[in-house]
Amino acid sequence: MSEKPYEIAVIGGGPAGISAAINARVRNKKVVLLELEDLCHKLRHAPQIDNYLGLISPSGQELSERFTEQFRHMAIEWHKERVAGIFPQEGTFALQVKDGFYSSRAVIIAVGISGEDYLPGEEDYIGKGIAYCVTCDSRQFKGKEVAVVGHSREAEEDVRALAEICRRVVYLPLYDHPSGFGENVEVLAGKKPKAIIGDGQRVTRLELEDQKLDVDGVFLIKEGVPASILMSKLEVKHGAIAVDNGMATNIPGVFAAGDCTGEPHQTLKAAGQGEIAALSAASYLDQLDQRLQKGKQAPQSTVTITRH
Ligand SMILES: Cc1cc2nc3c(=O)[nH]c(=O)nc-3n(C[C@H](O)[C@H](O)[C@H](O)COP(=O)(O)OP(=O)(O)OC[C@H]3O[C@@H](n4cnc5c(N)ncnc54)[C@H](O)[C@@H]3O)c2cc1C
Structure with missing residues (x-):
C-alpha cells in the first residue's frame, strides 16, 4: 500500500x-x-x-x-x-x-x-443483517449468532474472525473438505442456502433446503x-x-x-x-x-x- x-x-x-x-x-x-x-x-x-x-x-x-x-x-x-x-x-x-x-x-x-444470483430475501436485508465483509461489519454481531456462507476456502479466515466475537457461528462451506474450527463453530457441509427470512426490519432466519437456522445475521462471502x-x-x-x-x-x-x-x-x-x-x-x-x-x-x- x-x-x-x-x-x-x-x-x-x-x-x-x-x-x-x-x-x-x-x-x-x-x-x-x-x-x-x-x-x-x-x-x-x-x-x-x-x-x-x-x-x-x-x-x-x-x-x-x-x-x-x-x-x-x-x-x-x-x-x-x-x-x-x-x-x-x-x-x-x-x-x-x-x-x-x-x-x-x-x-x-x-x-x-x-x-451468483441473489438469494430470495437477500436484497431486502442488505445492511439489515445481510453482510458481505467481515472486517467492515462484524462489530454489529458481537455476542450474537450468525451464519456464514463461504463460496471458497478464503472464507475460513472470516469464520475464525467471527468466532472470536460471536456467540455462535454456523458455517456453510460451498466447497469440498472444509477445515476444522473451534467449539462455537458448527460446520454444515454439503448444505445450500435457500432463502433469507426477516421480520421486515432485520434478518431472523436462514433457510436451507431441509433446515431452518435462527440467526441474527448472515455473512455471504462471495468470490466477488x-x-x-x-x-x-x-x-x-x-x-x-x-x-x-x-x-x-x-x-x-x-x-x-x-x-x-x-x-x-x-x-x-x-x-x-x-x-x-x-x-x-x-x-x-x-x-x-x-x-x-x-x-x-x-x-x-x-x-x-x-x-x-
Ligand atoms: C468457460 C469459458 C469460456 C469462454 N469462452 C469465451 C470465448 O470463446 N470468447 C470470448 O470472447 N469470451 C469467452 N469467455 C468469457 C471471457 O472469459 C470473459 O468475457 C472475460 O474474462 C471478461 O473479462 P473481465 O475482465 O470483464 O472479467 P473477468 O475475467 O471475470 O475478471 C474479473 C476479475 O475481477 C476479480 N474480482 C471480482 N470482484 C473483485 C473484488 N471485489 N476485488 C478484487 N477483485 C475482484 C475476479 O476475481 C476476476 O478475476 C469464456 C468464459 C468462460 C468461463
Whole structure:
C-alpha cells in the first residue's frame, strides 16, 4: 500500500482490468491493480477462443499467459486483495481491503460477473443483517449468532474472525473438505442456502433446503462483491454497472469496464472497454489538475480535490 494516493486503482485482474492497467501505465499514471485471485483466472477456463483478434484459436490459458506476460513486462504494481467497498473521500476514493485501505484519485471497476444470483430475501436485508465483509461489519454481531456462507476456502479466515466475537457461528462451506474450527463453530457441509427470512426490519432466519437456522445475521462471502454493494449510489441497470461511451459511471472519477458493464460477456469487448476506461480516467485526472492549476473548482465534481 502506497502512502500517497494512486492516480488510478483498477479493481479486477481479468482482460478488462489488465487492459485498463496497461493503458493507464502507457498514459504514465501511477496505477495499482487489485485482484482477489490469480490474474486472468476466469479466462483460463475457456477451452478455446475463436473470436479474439489477431490470434488463431488460442486456448484461454494461452491467451491469459499473453495478457499477464505483457502486464508483468510493464512492471505494473498489483496486489492480491478483495476490495469490499469503495468510499469517496476528499478528492480521493478509499478502497477497503482486508487489512486497510488503498487510496486513489480515480477508480476503474473491472470485476466481471460473479455468476451468483441473489438469494430470495437477500436484497431486502442488505445492511439489515445481510453482510458481505467481515472486517467492515462484524462489530454489529458481537455476542450474537450468525451464519456464514463461504463460496471458497478464503472464507475460513472470516469464520475464525467471527468466532472470536460471536456467540455462535454456523458455517456453510460451498466447497469440498472444509477445515476444522473451534467449539462455537458448527460446520454444515454439503448444505445450500435457500432463502433469507426477516421480520421486515432485520434478518431472523436462514433457510436451507431441509433446515431452518435462527440467526441474527448472515455473512455471504462471495468470490466477488456485487457491483451495487461495492459502492453506494453507483448506478446499476439490470445487474450491470451503467456506463456512458467513455466507460464513466454516474460517479465522477469512477469508471467501469468488461463483463460487469453488461453483455456481451466477451474477452475482446472487455479488453477494449478497459482501454477506453483508462483513457477516460487519465483525461479526467488531467482535467482536474488543469483546473487545480487555474484555481477553479473541478468539473462535474462535488468533492474537494487535494493535490498530493
Ligand atoms: C468457460 C469459458 C469460456 C469462454 N469462452 C469465451 C470465448 O470463446 N470468447 C470470448 O470472447 N469470451 C469467452 N469467455 C468469457 C471471457 O472469459 C470473459 O468475457 C472475460 O474474462 C471478461 O473479462 P473481465 O475482465 O470483464 O472479467 P473477468 O475475467 O471475470 O475478471 C474479473 C476479475 O475481477 C476479480 N474480482 C471480482 N470482484 C473483485 C473484488 N471485489 N476485488 C478484487 N477483485 C475482484 C475476479 O476475481 C476476476 O478475476 C469464456 C468464459 C468462460 C468461463
